[in-house]
Amino acid sequence: MAAVKLYGPLASTATSRALACLLEKQVEYQLIPVDLKKGEQKKPQFLAMQPFGQVPVLQDGALTLFESRAIVRYIAEKYAAQGTIGLLGKSLAERAVIEQWMEVESQTYNPPSSFLVFQLAFAPLWGIPQNQAEIVKNEKKFSKVLDVYEKRLSESKYLGGDEFSIADLSHLPNTEYIVKATGKSELITSRKYVNAWWEDISSRDSWKKIREMSKAGNKK
Amino acid sequence: KPQHLALNPFGQIPVIQDGDFTLFESRAIAKYLAKKYMGQGTDLLGSTLTERALVEQWCEVEGQSFRGPAFSIIEQILLAPILGDSRDEEAVKISVEKVGKVLDVYEERLSKSKYLAGDFFSLADLQHLPYTHYLVNACGKGDLISSRKHVKEWWEDISSRPAWKKVAEKMKFK
Numbered sequence: 001m002a003a004v005k006l007y008g009p010l011a012s013t014a015t016s017r018a019l020a021c022l023l024e025k026q027v028e029y030q031l032i033p034v035d036l037k038k039g040e041q042k043k044p045q046f047l048a049m050q051p052f053g054q055v056p057v058l059q060d061g062a063l064t065l066f067e068s069r070a071i072v073r074y075i076a077e078k079y080a081a082q083g084t085i086g087l088l089g090k091s092l093a094e095r096a097v098i099e100q101w102m103e104v105e106s107q108t109y110n111p112p113s114s115f116l117v118f119q120l121a122f123a124p125l126w127g128i129p130q131n132q133a134e135i136v137k138n139e140k141k142f143s144k145v146l147d148v149y150e151k152r153l154s155e156s157k158y159l160g161g162d163e164f165s166i167a168d169l170s171h172l173p174n175t176e177y178i179v180k181a182t183g184k185s186e187l188i189t190s191r192k193y194v195n196a197w198w199e200d201i202s203s204r205d206s207w208k209k210i211r212e213m214s215k216a217g218n219k220k
Numbered sequence: 221k222p223q224h225l226a227l228n229p230f231g232q233i234p235v236i237q238d239g240d241f242t243l244f245e246s247r248a249i250a251k252y253l254a255k256k257y258m259g260q261g262t263d264l265l266g267s268t269l270t271e272r273a274l275v276e277q278w279c280e281v282e283g284q285s286f287r288g289p290a291f292s293i294i295e296q297i298l299l300a301p302i303l304g305d306s307r308d309e310e311a312v313k314i315s316v317e318k319v320g321k322v323l324d325v326y327e328e329r330l331s332k333s334k335y336l337a338g339d340f341f342s343l344a345d346l347q348h349l350p351y352t353h354y355l356v357n358a359c360g361k362g363d364l365i366s367s368r369k370h371v372k373e374w375w376e377d378i379s380s381r382p383a384w385k386k387v388a389e390k391m392k393f394k
Binding site (some may be wrong): 063075152 | 229230241243244245247248251252256269270272273274276280281283284285322325328329334336393
């Protein structure tokens with residue numbers, strides 16, 4: 001069977017979200033880099049696949065699919081019988097709770113954490129001036145969100161319940177940058193249950209592999 | 221208040237209770253209901269793995285690209301006066317441009333496909349109903365929709381569904 005193609009740079013949180021799922025499900029894939037600095041994602045060839053000009057895009061046979069969280073759900077469903085089992089829960093109710101926390105990640109966790117990652121990790125690299133007032137605002141917002149996570153994870157090993165699911169997986173990329181690249185790791189490490197959950201999910205083989213690939217990529 | 225926080229620790233609405241099962245996040249609720257009641261009423265999720273994937277894709281587009289700027293417009297035009305704030309016209313202008321750019325992509329998509337995920341009405345279209353309803357009927361931004369031929373046809377189609385009409389009747393923003 002031809003390998004699935006994933007277009008996007010590994011450094012993009014959305015791309016690594018999709019890749020983490022491919023790795024969890026042990027799907028053969030080809031990662032095709034997209035040069036964002038050169039604006040490759042806004043060129044006609046790419047727009048033909050993803051009309052919003054964003055990464056990543058998945059090609060699986062005749063299907064072209066975008067939006068990392070949609071890619072995650074598709075891969076988890078299509079390859080349900082292989083790799084890590086139970087990523088979508090074992091019942092309608094379990095799946096619903098997983099979807100609830102997928103939405104929380106998408107609507108509530110992602111915005112302030114992405115903002116902090118951009119401002120603290122990338123803006124300095126790219127010579128973009130930081131917005132201190134907004135950084136403070138978003139850090140407060142993100143802290144409040146993490147307080148809710150702390151309570152949830154004190155009652156449940158993973159966000160969706162007793163087992164690792166796509167809900168936890170979706171949080172890997174942003175949290176990695178928060179902990180490793182913003183100088184604000186204590187947001188995660190100072191919270192007992194959030195920290196334990198982070199240690200657990202980030203030490204999975206899939207995420208270790210992505211870390212290895214990132215290191216190798218940075219050596220070029 | 222504590223009673224509601226016990227249901228949704230983020231202090232947001234809506235929440236559903238189905239027996240002793242509680243769920244929050246409207247998109248997760250919609251998906252749960254669509255799955256639980258598959259086989260009655262309208263099928264909203266597509267019939268094949270590929271169709272389901274495309275439904276998920278366009279649901280994500282709504283959540284990631286449409287919702288943000290649409291809400292910013294609603295926030296400035298409808299909510300600011302209620303909160304005693306002045307309208308930030310610059311923010312409205314920027315958000316109107318952003319929504320416009322997203323709708324340009326929708327225009328292209330809907331010129332080739334009757335609904336967002338394919339030729340069937342799905343959760344992806346449904347998710348757009350509430351904010352678009354306010355943009356068109358309460359914010360005076362109907363031209364975002366009516367100036368785009370296929371988006372306009374799509375909006376007229378989905379907003380005239382009986383289920384939506386029942387909900388829209390009750391959405392009076394004061």
